[in-house]
Amino acid sequence: xxxxxxxxxxxxxxxxxxxxxxxxxxxxxxxxxxxxxxxxxxxxxxxxxxxxxxxxxxxxxxxxxxxxxxxxxxxxxxxxxxxxxxxxxxxxxxxxxxxxxxxxxxxxxxxxxxxxxxxxxxxxxxxxxxxxxxxxxxxxxxxxxxxxx
Numbered sequence: 086x087x088x089x090x091x092x093x094x095x096x097x098x099x100x101x102x103x104x105x106x107x108x109x110x111x112x113x114x115x116x117x118x119x120x121x122x123x124x125x126x127x128x129x130x131x132x133x134x135x136x137x138x139x140x141x142x143x144x145x146x147x148x149x150x151x152x153x154x155x156x157x158x159x160x161x162x163x164x165x166x167x168x169x170x171x172x173x174x175x176x177x178x179x180x181x182x183x184x185x186x187x188x189x190x191x192x193x194x195x196x197x198x199x200x201x202x203x204x205x206x207x208x209x210x211x212x213x214x215x216x217x218x219x220x221x222x223x224x225x226x227x228x229x230x231x232x233x234x
Contacts, residue, residue, distance in 0.1 A: 091122075091214055091218050091220055092120070092121060092122055092123060092129055092145045092220050093121065093129070094185055094214070095145075095185075095186070095212050095214070095220050095222070096116060096129060096130065096131055096143075096145075098178075098183050098185055098186060099131050099143060099174055099222070100114055100115075100116060100131050102174065102177040102178065102181055102183070103131065103133060103173075103174070103177070106173075106177055108173070109136070110135050110136055110137075110163075111133055111134075111135060111136075112134050112135060112136045113132075113133075113134040114131065114132070114133055114134075115131070115132050115134075116129070116130070116131055116132070117129070117130055117131075117132050117142075118130055118144065118145075120145065122145065123145030123146050123147050123220060123221060124145070124146065124147035128144040128145060128146065129144060129145050130142050130143055130144025130145065130222070131143050131144075133170060135163075135166070135229070137163070137229040137230075138229045138230045139163070139166050139226065139227065139228055139229035140166075140226065140227045141166040141167055141169070141170040141224060141225070141226040141227075142167075142170075142224065142225050142226065143170060143171070143174065143210065143222040143223070143224050144222060144223055144225070145220055145221070145222060145223075146209070146221050146222065146223035147221065148194045148195075148209065148221060148223060149195075150194070150195040150204075151192040151193065151194055151195075151209060151211060151221065152192060152193040152194075152195075152204055152205065153190050153191070153192055153193075153211075154191045154192060154193045154205060154206075154207050155191070156172065156175060156176075156191060157172060157207070160172055160173065161207075165206075165226075166226035166227075166228075167208055167224035167225055167226040168206055168207050168208060168224065170224050170226070171191055171207045171208065171209065171210050171222075171224045172191065172207055174189075174210060175189055175190075175191055175210060184215065185214065185215055186212055186213070186214060186215065187213045187214055187215045187216075187217070188212075188213045189210055189211065189212045189213070190210065190211045191207040191209070191210060192207070192208075192209040192210065192211050192221070193205045193206055193207065193208060193209070194208050194209050194223065207224075208223065208224050209221055209222060209223045209224060210222045210224075
């Protein structure tokens with residue numbers, strides 16, 4: 086069971102990592118939502134706005150049937166912002182090894198992703214805290230005003 090503060094703590098770490106990444110694509114990183122636990126009516130998450138105007142979100146979710154997926158060798162293209170964000174965050178966590186988090190794993194989520202990749206595309210991150218509690222972050226995205234690569 087996830088503790089009441091766990092989601093907020095995880096989002097704090099993610100926000101700090103993204104803000105400190107100095108990624109030239111990222112224009113703004115911020116928080117949204119009011120839920121203290123995943124699965125409520127006002128999902129809490131981290132929003133990333135890119136210089137292109139595209140946005141991607143990582144938010145606390147309840148999604149049964151997740152599948153661990155391997156870290157891809159290449160960063161997904163900009164047109165796949167949700168996947169790109171999950172991979173970027175896991176790479177940042179791999180480099181930083183924040184003490185508050187014990188482990189993290191890219192996951193595919195049933196019924197999500199491009200046709201032929203549903204349940205296999207990295208559209209979530211399962212994060213296990215140092216205390217053993219865990220939270221699932223689901224990734225979604227909104228496109229840029231102009232097509233990206």
